[in-house]
Amino acid sequence: MAFDYDKWIRPGKLPHIWCPGCGHGIVMKGLIRAIDTLKLEKENTAIVSGIGCASRLPGYMDCCTLHTAHGRAAAFATGVKMAKPEMNVILVGGDGDGTAIGGNHFIHACRRNIDMTYIIMNNYIYGMTGGQFSPATPTGHKASTTPYGNPDPNFDIAKLAIGAGATFVARGTAFHANQIDKLIAEAIQHKGFSVVEILDDCPTTYGRRNKYKSVIEMMNRLKEVAVPVKAAEKMTAEQLQGKVLTGVLYKEEKPHYTEEYAKVIERAQAAK
C-alpha cells in the first residue's frame, strides 16, 4: 500500500525547496517511515537542525521542531533532552553543518553518549551556499573554493563518530531508500548517541562540478560504491578498494548521559 507521508508533513508545506533529484527528500521520507513504524508521538518527538539545505528538513515536519544556528543542532538538542529526557530527540543536518562549523558539538555529543539520534546527510559539499568544499569533500574533488581539486584529506564521518564515542553508528545511501528507515529506526531504538550517515547527492553544486552528467549518474555511483557490511566480510582488500561500507557499522551498550545525570541529581539531593 502507498505510504501515507502526509500525516507527518506540516500542511501546505509541499513542494519542498530542494532541487530536482536532491537526496534530502529521500532521507526525509526514510525518517518519516522510521518514526511512523516506531509509532512515535508527535508531541513527544523533536527534530532539531542547524543551517543548510539538509537542515531545512524540520520545517516540513509536523511534530516538535527546532531550526537553530549553523552547526549548533547538537547544543540545542542537548538542551531539549536534558529538560525532557523522555522525549525522542532527532538531529538532522548536512556534512558542512555537522563536521565543519559544528564539528566540535558533534564529537562531544558522541563522547557524552546522550540518548539522541543524529542523521547526517553527507553530500560532500556546502550545498546551500553554492558549493564550497566541506571537511567531507573527497581529496581531489572540485568545489567552488577548490576549482583545481581539493588538497585536503576528507573525514570519514562514520569513523569519526565511532572514534568520538557514539555507541551506534550506521551508514546508508540515498539510492538505497528502502534501507534508510530501517537504519534510522534501529538508531532511534538504541539507548545512547546514535549516528546515521546517509551518503547523499547534491546535483546542483557538487554533481555538475565533478563531471556527473545527471542525478541518475550520481545515484548509480551510490549504488556501485555501497557494500553491505555482511557482504564485505567475504571480500578481499582489493575488491573493497573504493567501496564504502553500509549498514550498522558499530553498536555498543553503555551508560547514557541523561541516565547518568539523573544519578548525579539523586546523589546531590541525598547529600543535602
Place this chain on the structure above:
Amino acid sequence: MEKKLPKIEIIEKYCKGCHICVEFCPTKVLEMQGFVAGVKNLEACIKCMQCELRCPDFAIKVITD
C-alpha cells in the same frame, strides 16, 4: 485469474522532473511526459514500490490493496 493492477498516482505539482522514478523502475512502467513523470505501461508494474520509495519529492504513490 486476472492480475490486479495498482493505481499509480503522480502528483504533478510536486514532481520536479528528476527522472529517478523512470530510470530505476525495473520494468520500465514509467516515462517522462514533458517535464513530469507519467505512466507508460501499467501492465508491467510488479508493485515493487521502488519509484514511490525513491521519489525525493513525495510526488508518486503506488496504490495497491
